[in-house]
Amino acid sequence: MSERRHPNVVNREEVAAMPMAKGKHQLQLRRLGAAAGGQMIGANLTEVAPGAVSFPFHYHCATEEALYVLRGTGVARIGDARVPVREGDWISFPVGPEHPHQMINDGAEPLVYLVVSASVQKVDVVGYPDSKKVAATAGTFDRPIHRFIAREGESLDYWADEPDAQ
Numbered sequence: 001m002s003e004r005r006h007p008n009v010v011n012r013e014e015v016a017a018m019p020m021a022k023g024k025h026q027l028q029l030r031r032l033g034a035a036a037g038g039q040m041i042g043a044n045l046t047e048v049a050p051g052a053v054s055f056p057f058h059y060h061c062a063t064e065e066a067l068y069v070l071r072g073t074g075v076a077r078i079g080d081a082r083v084p085v086r087e088g089d090w091i092s093f094p095v096g097p098e099h100p101h102q103m104i105n106d107g108a109e110p111l112v113y114l115v116v117s118a119s120v121q122k123v124d125v126v127g128y129p130d131s132k133k134v135a136a137t138a139g140t141f142d143r144p145i146h147r148f149i150a151r152e153g154e155s156l157d158y159w160a161d162e163p164d165a166q
Helices: none
Strands: 018-022 025-031 041-048 065-071 075-077 081-086 090-093 101-104 113-120 123-128 133-139 144-151
Touching: 065 133, 075 090
Parallel strands: none
Antiparallel strands: 018 025, 025 041, 041 113, 065 090, 065 113, 075 081, 075 101, 123 133, 133 144
């Protein structure tokens, strides 16, 4: 690989693909925003294999996302809707439980899209409607400070197990 032209300029070929595979979740992403030194705007180049789905159906409480379809066709699952998508489509995913989302590749070719996110927040809570889970994360993607996933409805008392609260 050749020397970088500038710390804020990166080519997709200069960013290692991160494969993610678990059952029907078959994708790879390249963290372009972070690789180019982005601090407030994130960007991932994402490729979903034919017949596969992206990340689990989810919504964010603090991070707004959007994506632009570069190649292929598929379905954007947004709430109860399943919307056909194709090259050239821009899709917004505002924060909140009204906007859970997931990408589905129902075609024979890879579905490739650029995900852009407002990364100002280093803290987020993510809901997973299908599995009734909630994840809380503090820190960055590659350096989390805390990450906690629980089933909705499970909770501890604020004072539980605190040694000076007995």
